[in-house]
Amino acid sequence: MIINRKGAGMNIRGGRQDWRRMAALLAGAALLVPGIAMADRPIPETSDDVRRVPIPPVDRSREPIVAIVGGTLLDGRGGAAIRDAVVVTQGDRILAAGPAARTPLPANVARRIDATGLYILPGLIDLHIHFTQQRGPDMGKYADSPAAAAIRGTALADQLVTAGITAARDVGTMDDVALRIKEAVDRGIIRGPRVLWSGRIISSTGGHGDEVTSTATGREKPGMGGATRGYNGPWEWRAAVRQQIRGLADWIKLGAPADKEELAAAIDEAHSLGVPVAIDSYGVYTDWAIEAGVDTLEHPLAMSEQAVPLMKKHRTAFVPTIGAFDNLLAGGYPTAGIPTGGFYHTHSRRFVIDQQDHLKKVTEAFRAGVPIGVGTDIPFENEVRYPDAYFRELDYLHQAGLSNADVLASATRVGAQIMRMGDKLGTIEPGKIADILVVGADPLASLKNLRDVRYVIADGQLVMDGAAR
Template sequence: MQDHIARRRGGGHWKHAALGVGLLASLAALSPVVQAAERPIPETTDDVRRVPIPPIDRSHEPIVVIAGGTLIDGRGGAPISNAVVVTQGDRILAAGPAGSVAVPANAARTIDASGLYVMPGLIDLHIHFTQQRCHDFGKYSDSPAGAAIRGVALAEQLINAGITAARDVGTVDDVALRIKEGVDRGIIRGPRVLWSGRIIATTGGHGDEVTSTATGRQKPALGGPSKGANGPWEWRTAVREQIRNLADWIKLGAPADKEELAAAIDEAHSLGVPVAIDSFGKYTDWAIEAGVDTLEHPLAMSNNAVPLMKKHGTAFVPTIIAFDNLLNGGYPTAGIPSGGFYHTHSRRFVIDQRDHLKRVTEAYRAGVPIGVGTDIPFENDERYPDAYFHELDYLSQAGMSNADILASATRVGAQIMRMGDKLGTIEKGKIADILIVGANPLDSLKNLRDVRYVVADGKVVVDGPAR
């Protein structure tokens, strides 16, 4: 972890990092306690927090076999025809050509995937479970309970589309945490959830404005007591509070001071939690230099941003589809006209989709990791899951190949999510999150819509004919 933190910090602001690592190495040589702390933990929670848990005996869990399909395992090799995948409980036991994989005689179920394509489950890196839906929502007051009900409905939409993991990057209260727990406990159907809690913002910044984005309507009591954080130590405190509340990720908003951004990112990394930022202009450059893990949206990016991302290992989640919705139709049910951001003090710039696509192309050519995210703030009952597949189309328009887009939606997405050792590919030891579709997605990304089966956490949650 210390090595990871040192790499992420890089640059002149963190000259003490190498000294700190050297000191830890010296202490490790002297102290068996420190040495023990560096040993891998055998079993942890299946999220970014990696909390140690007692060993799990999966030997009595049911075995599921997927046989006869063409396997696109997500590791970058050629598809494997007539493949077999064996799962037990929530883990993959084996995957490969039929002749090389032993099929247990005591399988609880065998799925005949002949003529179908087997691949890792899809990942959406930017959602908000608590966003609004339905044409008549303006008639009703909102509450965390109402947001939770909407979130459960969205979780169902996602899993039905083969999206088996999702990162919520801004929620009302602890709604996303409770949806995460509901999925984990089998109470509701949905994807694996990682969550960020509320956006950390300066007073009046993005995440703490008193007017609703693009409508100009003031929030009740001007938003109530300010939740903004001001100054580096308040930003550090806000990060600690989010991690105390069990957040998997930290989400920052701009504008903010350079020192505030650096303090929050440093604090999160020191506690082993990654950071995303919704930013623009110089604030984006400052965050990248400070070691932010993911940049959400290509808003008003400077010409320095992509080179900085490449230098510092920052990942990119463009969410182009979110701005397509805003520009081409707006959100009528929310009273938001088309054309851009309106009535928002923290978004005083023009949206340019051509520039957005240009930045994605630039990042792709530079080798910046690119993930798939949607970020639909309103009417998600109508816009999911189509929004996800439209985002893939936008990545194609930016020049990415089908193979690289599929990687972004699976393996690369898992790596960006900090779950690459557990998700994103179909191989021994990984979590059994599997999508089976009716035709080859490498030939056409539209074939991802032809969902036949979805296995999530080892359980068949979508079962049967095309949807």
């Protein structure tokens, strides 16, 4: 049993640790080792991801100081806009943020950004990306490979961060491509958002993630899909989770269909190791996953009438990716040979896609108090669909009944909380990571103003310089 500062043991229900309490303690940078009684001692520095690995203390005192002055600050905390604001960063952290009258500038500012007439807000978050997805009108001519996927992902990373999307969660990748993109961004080799990744989708044999036919096209994969990577039975699902975490995954991604026991085993295993779980699901599998404690539900596919009440009860977050399915209904993906209308020829997608039903489910979930995040999930034509797909997704959420302020919160503070990074991302305040977007006009007046990007600071680095442009 783990002992907290007050000496109380963590709740145990049915042999399962209380994940949500453990996650809160992890977010506070406490060193917790399941099964070992020890003092709860804060760790000064951890990795800036969900894994929260202890790292040596970081000396930022010699890093350059950047000051953004004169703009209107929307700090993401839900309060009123701050006119004539100052935001001060040093290295990858925010030092100060507030009204100029109460936020003095340090004497040794290395770069001063004049944001007069502009709006300052937290960097945006995309909770459902696949960096290895296809792009290009002639993609059918070329064989795919992890190397090719890495090149595509590098291009997408640049598209995202220069549009103000400074954090992204990859929920299904080829091999370890998303991990290597994460590392390349961290090391300053490429421009991109902060990446959290979940490795390969864990599924049953023949389930979503282990199908012989392509989910999008229905085309049979070479060699009948190769040797299966599906998992069968609760212990195989537990082993699959352990393998992903061993491979440095920040999140676990599950796919349906699956047995109730398989889903529960995978979710329990991940939570016992302090790693959250997302699922691509539908129908009764969705209900089973929610009841088992899954952290995020991806997509509003064939949801039952009890799904939203269950999400409210179990505090499940919702990443609806509405645009991904409207694309299928409103034109398909011509360059990939995917016709308009829905999913075809695919065993795990035997249901009708209804855009109005999707919007109604988002409305119902939002009114019930379910946290709503922004995710895109674009499988093809990334070179022309990003970053537009992200801003279109914001419009869909607005259509579902979220106000501009609600949508902006979903894209920043709420998104960070869903990502399990709420203590480090999502708002502009001292101590947070310096992920900052500066736009030309008020996004609360019109979400379209988020497209007018002037400056982007990601992890303390100025990656989009409006003055230079």
